[in-house]
Amino acid sequence: xxxxxxxxxxxxxxxxxxxxxxxxxxxxxxxxxxxxxxxxxxxxxxxxxxxxxxxxxxxxxxxxxxxxxxxxxxxxxxxxxxxxxxxxxxxxxxxxxxxxxxxxxxxxxxxxxxxxxxxxxxxxxxxxxxxxxxxxxxxxxxxxxxxxxxxxxxxxxxxxxxxxxxxxxxxxxxxxxxxxxxxxxxxxxxxxxxxxxxxxxxxxxxxxxxxxxxxxxxxxxxxxxxxxxxxxx
Numbered sequence: 001x002x003x004x005x006x007x008x009x010x011x012x013x014x015x016x017x018x019x020x021x022x023x024x025x026x027x028x029x030x031x032x033x034x035x036x037x038x039x040x041x042x043x044x045x046x047x048x049x050x051x052x053x054x055x056x057x058x059x060x061x062x063x064x065x066x067x068x069x070x071x072x073x074x075x076x077x078x079x080x081x082x083x084x085x086x087x088x089x090x091x092x093x094x095x096x097x098x099x100x101x102x103x104x105x106x107x108x109x110x111x112x113x114x115x116x117x118x119x120x121x122x123x124x125x126x127x128x129x130x131x132x133x134x135x136x137x138x139x140x141x142x143x144x145x146x147x148x149x150x151x152x153x154x155x156x157x158x159x160x161x162x163x164x165x166x167x168x169x170x171x172x173x174x175x176x177x178x179x180x181x182x183x184x185x186x187x188x189x190x191x192x193x194x195x196x197x198x199x200x201x202x203x204x205x206x207x208x209x210x211x212x213x214x215x216x217x218x219x220x221x222x223x224x225x226x227x228x229x230x231x232x233x
Contacts, residue, residue, distance in 0.1 A: 004213035007112050008176045014043045020058045023079045024151045025141040026130035040184045061155040080152040092161045093135040094187035104180030123170045135188045162188040
């Protein structure tokens with residue numbers, strides 16, 4: 001039984017790594033083709049190449065220098081996606097969360113293989129949902145002349161600053177021997193922000209077709225948001 005719990009803990013660690021990769025890479029601005037791979041060479045049979053900066057920030061949030069069994073103590077794991085205009089105005093677009101409720105564990109579950117497959121299905125659902133929230137279209141249209149998209153990965157309860165009428169969606173849930181794993185997203189629906197300086201118009205409305213279509217190089221337009229903001233998690 002303890003061996004099964006150790007295996008599930010390892011699965012959860014790599015589920016977290018792939019979750020942040022899927023979310024952040026979907027906001028880079030380009031098209032990404034994620035192929036299924038049944039060879040077993042890729043975690044959860046999904047061919048997602050790890051971006052080093054995203055992986056590094058995820059490891060920092062989870063403090064993976066500790067043993068796998070202690071990683072679950074650093075959940076919820078959140079990914080915040082924000083927008084910043086060339087004038088310095090900022091707006092939080094969405095907050096993704098991966099959480100573990102240890103009180104909902106089911107020690108009677110025997111098949112770790114089944115849990116692994118369900119985690120794979122959970123990631124495939126995440127891949128789909130990252131393409132349908134409003135931030136996806138905004139990220140595709142970002143440019144150095146208008147606005148850029150930033151991300152921040154942290155380990156804490158989700159910090160929502162999404163304005164009125166924001167939406168919350170639970171992407172999926174699965175029960176394991178060490179707890180219930182839940183993936184969710186909260187996202188902004190009203191794309192208005194208040195400028196940092198006084199102007200004649202006190203709000204800015206962002207429309208998906210308002211900005212230029214050309215995209216700047218990835219490493220320039222998508223720096224790590226956590227490095228822009230001096231935050232401790």
